[in-house]
Amino acid sequence: MMALAAQPGAKGTPLAQPSREEAHASLQGVTRLYHSEGRTLHALGPIDLNLVKGEFFSVVGPSGCGKSTLLDILAGLNPPQAGTVQFEGKPVVGVPEGVGVVFQEDASFPWLNVRDNIAFGLRRAGIDPSEITRRVDYAIGFMGLKDFAASHPAQLSGGMRQRVCIARTLVLQPRLILLDEPFGALDQQTRLLMGDELLRLWRETSATVLLITHALDEAAMLSSRVGVMSTRPGTFIDIVETGWDKDRDSRVVSTPHFGDITARLWEKLRVEAMKIMSASKS
Amino acid sequence: MTSKTSTSKTSESVLRLAVVALLIATVELLCRFGVIPVAVMIAPSRMAIELTKILASGEFSADIVSSIGNVLISTVLSVTLGFIAGLIIYSLPSLRAALEPLLASYYAVPTFIFYPVFISLFGVGSGAIIAIAVLLAIASMITATLSGLDRIPPVLRKTGRMYRMSRVKTAVMIELPAAAPYLFTGIKLSVAYSFIGVIASEFILSGSGIGYAIAYAYNNFENGHMYALMLLIIVLAAGVNTLLNGVDKRLQMRRQR
Numbered sequence: 001m002m003a004l005a006a007q008p009g010a011k012g013t014p015l016a017q018p019s020r021e022e023a024h025a026s027l028q029g030v031t032r033l034y035h036s037e038g039r040t041l042h043a044l045g046p047i048d049l050n051l052v053k054g055e056f057f058s059v060v061g062p063s064g065c066g067k068s069t070l071l072d073i074l075a076g077l078n079p080p081q082a083g084t085v086q087f088e089g090k091p092v093v094g095v096p097e098g099v100g101v102v103f104q105e106d107a108s109f110p111w112l113n114v115r116d117n118i119a120f121g122l123r124r125a126g127i128d129p130s131e132i133t134r135r136v137d138y139a140i141g142f143m144g145l146k147d148f149a150a151s152h153p154a155q156l157s158g159g160m161r162q163r164v165c166i167a168r169t170l171v172l173q174p175r176l177i178l179l180d181e182p183f184g185a186l187d188q189q190t191r192l193l194m195g196d197e198l199l200r201l202w203r204e205t206s207a208t209v210l211l212i213t214h215a216l217d218e219a220a221m222l223s224s225r226v227g228v229m230s231t232r233p234g235t236f237i238d239i240v241e242t243g244w245d246k247d248r249d250s251r252v253v254s255t256p257h258f259g260d261i262t263a264r265l266w267e268k269l270r271v272e273a274m275k276i277m278s279a280s281k282s
Numbered sequence: 283m284t285s286k287t288s289t290s291k292t293s294e295s296v297l298r299l300a301v302v303a304l305l306i307a308t309v310e311l312l313c314r315f316g317v318i319p320v321a322v323m324i325a326p327s328r329m330a331i332e333l334t335k336i337l338a339s340g341e342f343s344a345d346i347v348s349s350i351g352n353v354l355i356s357t358v359l360s361v362t363l364g365f366i367a368g369l370i371i372y373s374l375p376s377l378r379a380a381l382e383p384l385l386a387s388y389y390a391v392p393t394f395i396f397y398p399v400f401i402s403l404f405g406v407g408s409g410a411i412i413a414i415a416v417l418l419a420i421a422s423m424i425t426a427t428l429s430g431l432d433r434i435p436p437v438l439r440k441t442g443r444m445y446r447m448s449r450v451k452t453a454v455m456i457e458l459p460a461a462a463p464y465l466f467t468g469i470k471l472s473v474a475y476s477f478i479g480v481i482a483s484e485f486i487l488s489g490s491g492i493g494y495a496i497a498y499a500y501n502n503f504e505n506g507h508m509y510a511l512m513l514l515i516i517v518l519a520a521g522v523n524t525l526l527n528g529v530d531k532r533l534q535m536r537r538q539r
Contacts, residue, residue: 105437111459
């Protein structure tokens with residue numbers, strides 16, 4: 001049995017992580033507060049996270065712990081009140097070039113067909129038309145959308161629309177891909193298969209991936225490392241190294257090691273989820 | 283499934299046409315057999331003949347052109363001004379909160395009561411007619427603009443930011459097409475209200491236009507002219523509406539998510 005190399009730590013104690021110097025993207029002491037109606041809500045942090053180039057990192061945590069806020073901050077969509085955010089050694093101010101996001105909600109443009117949806121970002125970037133055609137064709141084939149290139153999103157299923165959004169992000173060849181529960185609305189089987197596609201895509205692009213998910217099995221199957229977040233204000237209470245080979249796929253779910261990982265994740269997460277339950281009862 | 287839906291759609295339109303044809307045929311028979319006296323109404327077939335006659339003679343061409351022109355100007359003005367007003371109201375939430383109840387009850391006020399005001403402002407003629415039609419149509423465009431902007435999914439704006447698009451580019455390339463189906467509903471209503479506003483105003487405050495010509499024919503017992511012009515308005519309104527519905531249908535189909 002593979003060992004779960006990781007560093008379980010109590011809230012507040014730093015978890016062992018790759019150094020900031022070798023990080024592709026990093027968050028140091030990142031804190032996010034929200035002010036509303038004279039009250040201050042401490043939503044997130046302080047968070048320290050260093051993502052290694054080319055790794056697949058997943059974040060799991062109880063609902064409302066600030067997972068999506070974390071992703072928005074890393075994408076430059078939402079500046080933190082304290083701490084620093086870096087991507088490829090440069091501070092993140094606004095959305096950096098080379099970062100792609102797939103959102104939880106359906107973000108396909110209903111007025112464009114599949115092909116034009118996927119080409120949208122490339123056209124904005126002023127890329128050569130023949131190169132756009134090449135990349136879009138490849139993405140359409142890769143994502144299994146060949147028969148639907150001329151269809152509009154309204155004619156597609158939820159899973160296919162999400163594939164369009166993934167393809168749209170992929171064609172820009174981002175070096176950091178941020179995924180905010182992209183399979184949240186899909187059924188279990190589709191999610192597993194989409195997970196396989198995602199792994200294939202990750203291997204092919206060698207991009208760094210950060211996946212936000214509420215599904216422990218998804219995190220355990222897909223990731224090189226999984227970060228477990230606490231209840232609000234969200235901080236990392238554990239980071240689990242899965243030790244999977246790079247060419248893994250959804251079949252790992254039937255191995256004992258997969259059970260060990262999910263058990264470990266659930267052990268940590270259960271405590272946090274129960275805090276929310278008891279808080280809502282009182 | 284699709285073929286089933288399209289078959290039922292076809293049979294629906296066949297049935298709709300049949301109902302209209304039956305109604306026309308009934309009126310035709312009632313007129314032919316004198317149940318409806320000629321002094322009250324002429325047979326639909328004669329209406330059509332009279333219409334071709336007046337179209338060929340060009341007797342009412344100036345009136346027809348004037349009415350269509352006024353409807354067009356009213357539509358363009360109410361759509362443009364309504365859209366701009368909608369944008370301003372949308373960007374000022376406190377103004378919106380204050381205006382929303384007024385907009386909601388706008389159509390409770392019969393706009394036509396203001397015709398004396400407009401006659402004294404613009405005189406008898408197109409100015410006053412267009413003013414009333416715009417007043418009637420503009421609120422529907424404002425409301426449609428507001429609901430269109432409200433319904434743009436926030437994730438689409440976020441996507442624009444991910445593509446590092448400027449505010450203006452996001453507005454033109456994402457927000458406008460996302461709101462388009464709702465804006466088009468506003469355009470459709472503006473056309474309908476402009477038609478109503480123009481034709482009805484011509485009855486009371488004009489010396490030209492189809493509405494005026496109908497009133498004139500009515501006062502002079504010229505049933506042939508009167509019914510021909512009424513038929514013309516129905517054909518025009520139905521034609522424009524069919525055209526706009528076609529576009530609307532395509533836009534709405536894409537909206538279903």
